[in-house]
Amino acid sequence: MKYISTRGQGEPKDFQGVLLAGLAEDGGLYVPESLPQFSADKISSLKGLPYNELAFEIIKPFVGGTIADDKLQQMINDSYGSFSHKAVAPLQQLDANQWVMELFHGPTLAFKDFALQLLGRLLDHVLTERNEKAVVLGATSGDTGSAAIEGCRHSEHLEIFILHPYQRVSEVQRRQMTTILDKNVHNIAIKGNFDDCQDMVKQCFADQSFLPENTRLVAVNSINWARIMAQIVYYFYAGLNLGTPEQAVSFSVPTGNFGDIFAGYIARGMGLPVDKLIVATNNNDILHRFFQNNDYRKESLHQTLSPSMDIMVSSNFERLLFDMHKRDGASMHELMDKFQKTGTIQVSDTAWQDIKSLFDSCRSDDQQVCETITELNANTAYLADPHTATGIRAVQELDLARETPVVTLATAHPVKFPEAIVKAGLNAPSLPHHMADLHDREERYDILENDLNILKDYIQNT
Known part of the structure; x- marks a missing residue:
């Protein structure tokens, strides 16, 4: 299996190469040259396997x-x-043909645990084999950070x-x-929004000259293919x-x-029979605008009850x-160069119509999210967190669950978002036992200005 950059430059890499690289050298993202294909018979043979197998x-x-293989299976x-x-x-x-898949039973109560528990172990294994050290640099809108820390600490x-x-x-x-x-964990609050954090991370990956010699940056954001x-x-x-199948x-x-x-x-590209993929968004609806109107354009970022x-x-x-x-x-x-300059992307009508045969989308504001949480309960x-509620409302709004089973991904435990639950008129759930004292624990983090040079100096001097 070889991986190539979406921007076409550089030599293909193997899995270990893209695991450690994260972002491609040309600023693109790594994808497989071709996908493994699972036939209907192969998929049938997987029925009944435990999740890890x-x-x-x-x-x-x-x-x-x-x-x-034995090392991979153990990880x-x-x-x-x-x-x-x-x-x-x-x-x-939830209903005759409607389901939620709970992806919040990992140690940090969010779907990010599925990837980051494994990613931390993969990184540790490869770096140990190579006798190397690395700096994990990531941005989070809420859940990636804790899952990455738990996986790598x-x-x-x-x-x-x-x-x-x-x-x-x-x-x-x-x-x-x-x-x-832990001494190797450094939390930084940036005076800006998530896009500011993500942009600084990308710039650091593009120019790593500020790092000590023989040190590399490793990505834990979903730009890393392993995620x-x-x-x-x-x-x-x-x-x-x-x-x-x-x-x-x-x-x-x-x-x-x-x-x-x-x-x-x-x-789906590997052979899984998928009828529709529904993008569920909040007020920050750039993806919804693309799938509805071929309009991928930056607008002001809104703070919502679904912060992730x-x-x-x-x-x-x-x-x-x-x-x-x-x-x-x-x-x-x-x-992508044009998008960097203009903040907008529009694709050909043919390409847009073709992708819409698979994708649809729905946007929910905070009021609609709260109403969905209330009505569902x-x-x-069932008590859904505000992110999951956007997915459930999308199924209802688009009237999907008629012939094909529809699964909404429940991306986080509602305990992480008590404000939304209370605004929905319900009692906030209690923290699970292993987190019961969370509000009494000592905190440690630094607040930095939204400035790339300040961030680089901080990493250099820590």
Whole structure:
């Protein structure tokens, strides 16, 4: 398995190469040269496998022999052995043909644990083999940070710097990061929004000359292909539990950075029968505007009750655009340069109409999110977090659950967003036992101005 950049420059890399590189040297994102293909018979043979065994079957082709099978299997077993539910990604039925897949049973109560528990172990394994050290640099809109810290904090080969937008994540999300006091963990609150944090991370990757000699940056954001790879698994898991390959399944995905739903797109490309992929967004609706009107244009960022989706520029969308431009790296380079200057992207009508045969979208504001949480709880006794609520409302708004089973990805535990739950007229849930003292724990983080040079100086001097 080889990986190429969406912007067409540089030599193809193997899995270990893209794991450590994160962002491509030309500023693009790595994607496989070709996808492994799973026939209907192969998919049928996977029925009934426990989550960790299914994960090995799905992930192994992407690793391409760069890690021994027994080592890879052990890392997968360890990653999902820490989850609190035996099913790892359990399905809960809401209606006759409507389901939620709970992706919040990992140690930090969010779907990011599926990728980052494994990513931390993969990085530690490869760096140990190479006798190297690295600096993890990431930006978070809420959940990636705590999951990355939890996955990497015990590594002797990694120093971790996580940027979050100051006063723009929930208190539980912030404390999950800032109460981890390991010496190799550094939390930074940037006086700006998530896009500012993400932009600084990308600039640091583009020019790493500020780092000490023999030190490299490693990405834990979903620009790192290993994140996408790990998320493909739960699409197969849901499909297999709902009748795949005989039965196609649709998915409604709360998404801001497009990584989670792009994993579903890859699963379909591998052979999983997927009928529709629904992009569920909040007021920050750049993806919704694209899929409805071919209008991908930067606008002002809004602070909402679903802060993990308070993102204006969706990094992983470039991977889909690459396919929409027939994998022409030169065209993508020109397109992304233009976007950098103008803040807008529009694709050909033919490419847009073609992709709309698979994708649809729905936008929900805070009031609609709260109404969905309230109504769902009244009708089913199910308590959804505000991100999951955008996905559930999308299924209702688009009237999807008629012939094809529809699975909404429940991306986070509602305990992480008490403000939204209370605004929906319900009682805020209690923290789980292992986090019961979270509000009493000591916090440690630094607040920095939104300035790239200040950030680089901070990393140099820490």
